[in-house]
Structure formats: C-alpha cells, structure tokens
Amino acid sequence: MSKNNPTYLSLKDHSVSKEEFQLVHNKELDMLETYPQPEGEKLSEYYQSEDYISHTDTKRNLLELAYHKVREISLKRKLKLINSFQSESKTLLDIGCGTGDFLETALKANWKITGIEPNDSARQIANSKTNNSIFESSALKN
Template sequence: MEHLNQSICPACGASSLSTYLTVTDHFLSKENFNLDLCSSCHLLFTNPRPTIDHISDYYKSEDYVSHSSTKKGFVNKVYGWVRSYTLKKKIALLKQLTDGKQLLDIGAGTGHFLTKAKQSGYSVLGLEPDEDARKVALSENGIELKDLSLLHELNQSFDIISMWHVLEHVYNLQADLDKIVSLVNQGGVLIIAVPNYTSFDAQYYKEFWAAYDVPRHLYHFSPKSIIPLVESKGLKFEKMLPMKFDSYYVSMLSEKYKGGSMLKAMRIGFLSNQKSKEGLSSSQIYIFRKK
C-alpha cells in the first residue's frame, strides 16, 4: 500500500509534531501506524496515512460494522441493538436544537439515521462515499444517498448538518470543513460526533484502543482540539454530550484485540462513562451553531 507522510499538522499547519503512540490496524491489515501529536493545537493524527487512491482498500471487509448489513457475531448484534435505541435519542436531540427541518447527514452509511429522520418529518439528504453502503441504503431502507464527492457541488443550505463518527475519516480536513460550515443556515447547527483520545478507556487501552481504528481514522480528536478547530471556521460551540454506549462498545472491541474479557470491558466502559462530566467519555457529541 502507498502511504503519504505529513510534516505539518493538517489542522493548524504547525510543524511541532511528536510520535504519541504506534498502533496496529487490528481490524484488517495488521499494519502499524504512528499517531503524531501536534503540540500547538493538540490534534492527534495518523501519520503516514494511505494515499487517497488506496484509502478505500482499508474498508474492504464485510465485518466493517458501519457499512455492513450483516448481523454476524456477538459484537455486531450488540451494535444493532444499541443503534435502534440511539436513533431515537438522535432524533430527540435534533428536536431540542432547532425547529428547522432541512437535514444533511454526511457519511450516512446505510441510511438508518436518515430513514428515522424522514419518518419524523425531516427533509433529508445523505452523502456517503461507499457505493456498497449506498446500495444497502436503497435496498434495505428505501433511501437514495448521494456520493460524498458531490459535497463541494452543493449550493443549498441546511438547518442541521450531522456527522456521526465521520470527521475522523474525511481526507481533506480543512477544505471539507470549510465547505460544510458554508452549508449551515444562519441559526442552524452542526453536530459532530467523534471518539475522544483523552477518554478514560483510551488512556486505559492505549495502543489497543479500538477507536483509533487506524488507518481508517485519519484524525483523533479531543475537546481541546476539535472545539477551536470548528470555531475557527465561524461557528460557536454550544455544548458537548457523551455517547455512553460507545464506551462499552469500544471497550468490548479493545478487549477483543487484547485477548481479554468482556467482563472487564463492561467495567472499563462503566468507568469511562463515570468520567463523562469531565469530558472524558469514549465519544463526544459536539454542538456548534452559526450565529
């Protein structure tokens, strides 16, 4: 596989980088990747990264949960059960944030969230880079998603733009974030959910932490890195919410990679959620508004 080494931070352009951790792609290739830390903006990023022509090769597995419609394995079954519950919570969050009904979901996967949103009265548009995921969205959920490559061709605006575990995947961070912010209506909201590398479970599992998910995750955020980044684009940070089921799910995968126990995963997930008020839960939802 071809890889691209980066000598400057993709978020702030600083060159003050240091290797934070070396992590194995436990999921697919078994390759090792360095995580470099920017001392200026606190972004952690995978370095080197696969080239844009080869990044899709690292997603080619039926077991990649976000894009798979299969129910094989205990972990995938748990993911399906939890998804049903969290979809309801996500729709409730939309209703709390705005009365607006124009919704764009970036990285829509197989369309479960947009299907639920459409049933709840939202006018929806979804972008998804994976062709197989788009086919599943149409065949199983009856929703037609557009290719993510059309993002920069959009000229309409939206009351809500959501990115559920997507920003860590985008290849061109600055250009894509600029475009996304430009599509938010005045008074509208941008919802970004990402893993938190300063979480309790991340610190516990270290190189086995499943949410590093290298090299599919190109960036690894913390509150200290993502909030200034998005605010620099002109949005105002409003609040941060924990994704409490993620702590358990990520801990289960991490224990699987370590060859550990599911009982311990439940304990670490619980402890991570206990730290959520300190911004130390496994994944965080960040709410930004265009004032």
C-alpha cells in the same frame, strides 16, 4: 507534527490497511484530525472488511445482534438531540452515513435528508432505506 497541532494518539489500522496514523489535536478548530489523511478517492478502501459492522445489516452472531440493539437506542438519542436544535427547515446532511440508519430514522421524523457515503455497498443499502438520498463523495465537490 507542528507545535500548534500536537499528536494526541498514535494508532494502527489493524483491520484493513495495517497503516499507522496519528490523531492530531487541531487547536484552532478544537478537534482531532487523522494524520496523514487518506486521499478522498481511496477512503472507501479503509472500510472494505466483512467485520465492519456499520457497512452491513447482517446479524450473523451475538455481537452483531447486540450492535444493532445498541444502534437502535443510539439512533433515538441522536434524533432527540437534533430535534432539540431543530431549525424550521429540518434539513440534515450526514457525511459518512454508512448504511443510512440515522438518515432513515430522521426521514421518518419528517426531516429532509441527504447523505454522503464513499463505500458502494453501504451506499446501496442506505439508498434502499432513504428513497435514494445518498450520494458518492464526489458529490461534495460540486
């Protein structure tokens, strides 16, 4: 790390890769960045877990049921937020859209939506909710 971008937090991916990462404060952009950043083509591997709830629509237990209920509330709040900044075009791009629930919510509110999701399973679920508006990460390169 350089003095310009100090480590904010060190952490370990306990669920999948077991790798250690740092969250680094990028002063120029005033945001946290993951370091080292995973390679784009390997990104979906970090989400390959049955326990990663946002890439499934399962409701197998109390925790998952609670997650979906909280997500419902959160989606309504997110929609309210983007509506407050709404432009005439009402166009939304969600990068890392998971199973597409936010985009589905926006679509029902007449937003023109597009999503990017590197995980194949999550992308398939998202496409079933959004009229096939979700693409692989490689679509960003075009």
